Amino acid sequence: MTQDRDPFELLPRFVDPEPDPAIMNATIAQSREAFANRKDRTERAGPASFLDWARQSRNWLAPVGAVALAAAVVVAIVPGLGPSVGTADRELVADRPIAQPPMSDEAPTFSRGDEQLAETPPDNNAGSRMGMTLPQGGEQPISEALPQVVSSYQGDHILLELRLDAEALEIYLPDISGDRMLDAQNVMPGEQIEILAATQLEGELIAIHFRVGDVRFWRIYAQTDGVYGRDPELSTLVSDAADRAEVERRLDAK
Numbered sequence: 001m002t003q004d005r006d007p008f009e010l011l012p013r014f015v016d017p018e019p020d021p022a023i024m025n026a027t028i029a030q031s032r033e034a035f036a037n038r039k040d041r042t043e044r045a046g047p048a049s050f051l052d053w054a055r056q057s058r059n060w061l062a063p064v065g066a067v068a069l070a071a072a073v074v075v076a077i078v079p080g081l082g083p084s085v086g087t088a089d090r091e092l093v094a095d096r097p098i099a100q101p102p103m104s105d106e107a108p109t110f111s112r113g114d115e116q117l118a119e120t121p122p123d124n125n126a127g128s129r130m131g132m133t134l135p136q137g138g139e140q141p142i143s144e145a146l147p148q149v150v151s152s153y154q155g156d157h158i159l160l161e162l163r164l165d166a167e168a169l170e171i172y173l174p175d176i177s178g179d180r181m182l183d184a185q186n187v188m189p190g191e192q193i194e195i196l197a198a199t200q201l202e203g204e205l206i207a208i209h210f211r212v213g214d215v216r217f218w219r220i221y222a223q224t225d226g227v228y229g230r231d232p233e234l235s236t237l238v239s240d241a242a243d244r245a246e247v248e249r250r251l252d253a254k
Contacts, residue, residue, distance in 0.1 A: 155198025158206060162195065169193050173228060182221060183230050185210060199244055207247050218247055
């Protein structure tokens, strides 16, 4: 055979092995006879001894485990069957009277360094919590509100009054509504808010351009029964408009 010859060309020359029926029948007959002889020997042997029965763990492991589990459940449920060590000691300690300190008519004395100062006991309704003294009657201290920063913004034919504190920016129309608040925008801690533009549009509409943090948006205010208020539908329509011209274009197309 040369090196250029494919070795797989020799495969067709080999004949596939086939089982011999005579050998198969003989093997089957021997297996059947061996199985029958094994059954006869088991029947002649009679009952197994105690050692053989004990070697088979399935005969005793399950009953013993069931008995142990039942005993554990009974001990856990019935308190009297459990250990009682230390019960008498606990009962004796519980029966002993608690010694009360002698009462004195004198006021208690509190030490501050080397100086002894007599102080009267505090009132029952007064006290302190987390370092803060509570007033009489258990009332909680009322913290003073932070002052508002009041300013004004002159828009296009509209004047806004702005009142800013730590929580929100309140907007008023002093020339139209007086002290009636037009709108309020919440402010998160550390967030900056600014009015970029305010203009009065046709149809008795007012448009205000806000900047809260990095977000810019428009809001539209309409007059109803002589009172201006935010119009949610129109505000959503022009919220992301680029400028006043875009706001007017969208409102005209509606």
